[in-house]
Amino acid sequence: MVTLSRVQIGIVGKPNAGKSTFFAAATLKDVKISPTPFTTIDPNIGIGYVRIDDCPCRSIRCNPRSYSVVEGVCYAPVELIDVAGLVPGAWQGRGLGNQFLDHLRRAPVLIHVVDASGSTDEEGRLVKPGTHDPVKDVEFLEREVDLWIASIIRKDWDKVVRFVEFSKKDIVEVLSERLAGLGIGRVQVEKTLESSDLLKKPPSKWGEEDFYKFSSTARSLSKPIVIAANKIDLPEGEEGYKRLKETYSHKLIIPTSAEAELALRRAAAKGLVKYKPGDGTFELVGEATPQQKVVLEKIADLLKKWGSTGVTRALNAAVFDALQYVAVYPVEDERRMSDKQGNVLPDLLLVPKTYTARDVAYAIHTDLGERFVTAIDARSGRRLASDEQVTHGLVLKIVAR
Numbered sequence: 350m351v352t353l354s355r356v357q358i359g360i361v362g363k364p365n366a367g368k369s370t371f372f373a374a375a376t377l378k379d380v381k382i383s384p385t386p387f388t389t390i391d392p393n394i395g396i397g398y399v400r401i402d403d404c405p406c407r408s409i410r411c412n413p414r415s416y417s418v419v420e421g422v423c424y425a426p427v428e429l430i431d432v433a434g435l436v437p438g439a440w441q442g443r444g445l446g447n448q449f450l451d452h453l454r455r456a457p458v459l460i461h462v463v464d465a466s467g468s469t470d471e472e473g474r475l476v477k478p479g480t481h482d483p484v485k486d487v488e489f490l491e492r493e494v495d496l497w498i499a500s501i502i503r504k505d506w507d508k509v510v511r512f513v514e515f516s517k518k519d520i521v522e523v524l525s526e527r528l529a530g531l532g533i534g535r536v537q538v539e540k541t542l543e544s545s546d547l548l549k550k551p552p553s554k555w556g557e558e559d560f561y562k563f564s565s566t567a568r569s570l571s572k573p574i575v576i577a578a579n580k581i582d583l584p585e586g587e588e589g590y591k592r593l594k595e596t597y598s599h600k601l602i603i604p605t606s607a608e609a610e611l612a613l614r615r616a617a618a619k620g621l622v623k624y625k626p627g628d629g630t631f632e633l634v635g636e637a638t639p640q641q642k643v644v645l646e647k648i649a650d651l652l653k654k655w656g657s658t659g660v661t662r663a664l665n666a667a668v669f670d671a672l673q674y675v676a677v678y679p680v681e682d683e684r685r686m687s688d689k690q691g692n693v694l695p696d697l698l699l700v701p702k703t704y705t706a707r708d709v710a711y712a713i714h715t716d717l718g719e720r721f722v723t724a725i726d727a728r729s730g731r732r733l734a735s736d737e738q739v740t741h742g743l744v745l746k747i748v749a750r
Contacts, residue, residue: 355428356674356699358397358667359456359572363486364434364473366464367579367607369393372431374611374660375626377618393431398424399668399699400627400661401676405728405744409686411694419625425676425697427668430456435493436472453494454531458573458667461490462607465578465589479585484596487576491565494572499564502527510552520552533571541567573671577605577663582651601666605659609648613658616645627661629653674699675741677709683727683746694744702741706733710747720749 362368372378376395404423405411417424432453453459467481471489502524509527512518521542525535542548545562547555578593580586581604590604613631617624622645624631629652637645652658668674677698680686687693700709711718724733727744739745 355396355426356458356668356672357428357430357456358664359453359459360429360431360462361453361459361490361574362434362462363436363464363469363471363490365469365475366434366462366473366486368431368434368462370611371460371462371577371579371605371607371660371663372397372429374607374614374658375429375664377614392433393429395429395431396426397429397664398426398626398661399664400424401697401742403742404676404697405678405686405694405742409693412687412692413697414692414695416697422625422627423676423697424626425699427664427699434473435490437489437493453572456572457532458575458671459494460575460577460663460667461487462577462579462605463487463589463593464580465593465604466580466583466586467589468580468583468585478583479588483578483589483593487593487597487600491568491574495561495565495568498528498531498568499560501531502564503560506552506555513552528567531571533567537567537570540570573667574600575663575667575671576600576602577607577659578602579605579607579659581655581659582606582609582647601670603659603663603666604655605663606648606651606655607658607660609651610658610660612644612648616641627657627665629656668699673702675702675704675739675743677704677739678742678744679709679713680727680744680746683725683730683744686727686744700739702738704739705736706739706745706747707735709739709745710749713747717747717749722748722750724748 360368360372372393372395375397378395401423406418406423407421411418416426463483463486465483466478467483468476468478470476470481471485509523512523513520521535521538524538528538541563544566547559547563576593578590581590593602613622613624616622621635621637622631623634633645677700678694679696679698680694681688685693688695698709698712700712706724707718707721710721725746725748726733727746
């Protein structure tokens with residue numbers, strides 16, 4: 350069985366924006382949900398699922414082990430990290446800021462749950478819906494993360510200057526070592542320095558603006574952010590979503606109702622409705638009380654208007670759009686599309702679309718990568734060139750020595 354580590358997604362936002370509800374809806378894991386700021390103190394970690402509608406399991410009867418299949422739809426597991434809410438000044442340790450940010454070090458992508466209804470202020474306190482601008486929440490959170498990265502870079506900066514200017518050490522190498530713990534690699538550091546016009550500027554000449562520009566660019570390259578415009582079920586939420594779209598036309602913004610998804614997931618678990626995460630409809634199959642019927646009718650209207658609750662769509666946007674990953678199905682027997690035990694399409698891997706078959710082999714196990722000879726597209730029988738990138742939905746046979 351393949352043991353490739355799961356993609357990690359950080360769930361971020363200010364207190365009381367709906368982060369923990371989003372997390373609970375995505376994982377069905379019991380977490381403390383309350384209108385009180387700092388309800389989440391220790392991070393909640395659980396498994397959510399991205400949805401793959403065009404998977405091979407639609408036409409092949411499979412025996413999944415590392416993923417799930419429901420009525421021909423594949424659900425691939427991802428690890429979600431719901432951390433303490435951010436408040437202004439978090440990068441300096443205000444609130445639970447430093448704890449919060451440390452928990453996000455390894456997550457390559459973030460979902461920012463924003464209260465699109467404007468019913469909570471910048472501190473997460475309840476206010477009249479529509480009175481707080483959700484655009485400000487996006488600005489503040491990105492600034493806090495950027496300042497946090499800048500504070501890590503600036504620590505012992507004199508030492509960095511000596512390394513680079515007196516010891517003739519490469520600035521790219523020094524910064525790569527310093528930022529490795531944030532998941533920022535050498536290629537990203539090089540791109541950041543180039544984009545920030547800092548590649549040829551001596552480190553001793555860097556000013557406050559340079560540190561911030563570098564950090565902001567590094568964050569956008571290494572930790573892309575998907576915005577879940579939450580509370581879309583409220584009239585003010587729809588207005589807030591429109592404002593976010595108008596202001597940030599270049600960002601991934603998903604209209605979301607975490608409460609609606611959580612209600613549907615719980616109703617499905619109790620046998621009240623038939624519903625798959627990410628569906629645009631559900632079917633009432635159990636006996637509902639009058640109160641439950643009212644709630645379900647409102648959710649049905651919401652699904653009709655927006656196409657989904659947005660929770661699964663936000664997870665998909667994080668993995669397939671922001672990170673640009675693809676799903677690959679490794680097999681040992683390309684004719685039967687199975688492993689040695691005869692399990693058909695037993696595993697599903699989420700990997701960067703830039704990966705080659707050799708990269709996939711290394712991701713499965715270093716030994717397999719070192720013994721790599723070639724790879725075969727199991728569905729077409731075609732051999733893949735050594736530098737050919739894998740594609741979404743590829744059933745892959747790796748040939749090793």
